[in-house]
Amino acid sequence: MAAGAAPRPARRGGRREGGSNGPRREAAPGLVSVMESVEAVARTLLSFGRLSRGLPFGRAHGLSSRDPLLPLAPRSQENADPQRTAFLLRKQWTLYSVTPLYRFSNAHLRDYARLLSAFIAAEKQKGLAVEVGVELDIKVAVSSLPYLKGSDQDQAAILVQLSSRSPASPKNSEEKLIWSGWFCCVSGDNLSKNVPEDFTCLPLFLVNGAECYTSIVGSWFQKTFDCSFRRLAISPLILSWMAAMWTGCKVDKTASAMELVFSVPCLPQPLDISYAIHPEDAKALWDTVQKTPGEIIQEEVDVFMDCLYSHFHRHFRIHLSATKLVKVSTAIASAHCDGIIKVRF
């Protein structure tokens, strides 16, 4: 994950993303594919870090101009157990932004699981759940993922999983995972410094599962820790960052095409344009644009996207830059502007 990097002044004409002090990971050839998946997860997580902060509108002396954007720090890479990150992959996650949690403690995770499970049972009693006619015994597990974080100062990620077992089946049968959600903080040092005492900063919440469970779990957290959840939308600017970052990842021959979906505004009939690019071509283009491996500047992202747009314009006479980028899909991951992402691999 991004190592703590000293904040650098924003450069005129562009923001340099990348720390000067943190360790830089060299692109080692021949990484085991399992570690590559962890890297993919890390890159995606770093893009989440941008999301959870959003782009402050106004003067850029806030966080965005000093994003450290480094790939895996060696320490996290050693500790990251591929088995444990496997839950991230091949699932569609809906993003929420969360305000800091009051009096949340990593030591009481079991208690939280118990309380949440009681809450869910109570909601079911009230008749507010969930699936009609299905009697499910819902078990809650809350665990901590210490390796999923942006820097050492960040809070460790917290994973909440709801699994069910039908009461008819035997006691030792497998429990089926029906819902998972995890909180994480990939913000780096700047955010953590400003958080007051008693507050835990876990600004990003990712959910996979039925909406009814999401609302129950969400309302329990809101009641218990006085926080609030809001759907997180991803702006086209951030989507183009993700496109550039994910294109730079090493992909194998069978990778799927890079696809960008645009929505054309102000037409009587809504029109979506889908632009698919061969992944090797996209990577070749990005490699000519990116100057320093391990660092990405806003200008490089702009040049990359402009090349794609002008190529499209040459063929179709349509200015994609006047449309809204709504979805980016690469071999590594995909992201939609409504705040839905999926890590493939």
Added chain:
Amino acid sequence: MRGAQIFFCLLRDWHIQELNTLGQNGASTTLATTCNQTSFPERCPLLLVLFTSIFCHLAASLPLPPERDHLRPRIDLVAFMIDIKSKYSLKNVEASLAYVDDSFFLGKVCFLVTGVGRVNYCSVEMNAIRNLGEVYCSPVLFCELEVEGSQVATAQRLLRMLEICAGHVPGVSALSFSSLMRNCADD
């Protein structure tokens, strides 16, 4: 406000049509945009009302067609409009800036950035816009032309700038006013 000219470069639309031109002595002379529900005159009736006593021109890009040069009166203020939802508008503005005479940059140019209420639709990077303002020494005004309150406030600001640029405010010149605005923005 007689004789003051404000020229809007409406650089976020793909098509532009000249609806009517009443000549120099007419009341408002406007070029309107088409096929775009956020077209400037329709969305901003208040702005038009305020502007009926001045000449207001719109164009999709510069340079202006040379055929009408002899008809065109002196321009007092050029407002470049950038829509934050469209990167194309920024590119268009940057390309058109090359066609503006140097003397205009002494306070007679401003950048009007619209759509700022919708951060989630943002396709243009804020730093790029601020840089533009710094490089061309011109103030950057942020507004949300789809919201009525912001329309009125923006119109009033532009009118005030126009008065100054046309020389109707004694003691304040366009250059001094724009330096004042830039100093305030830096604080």
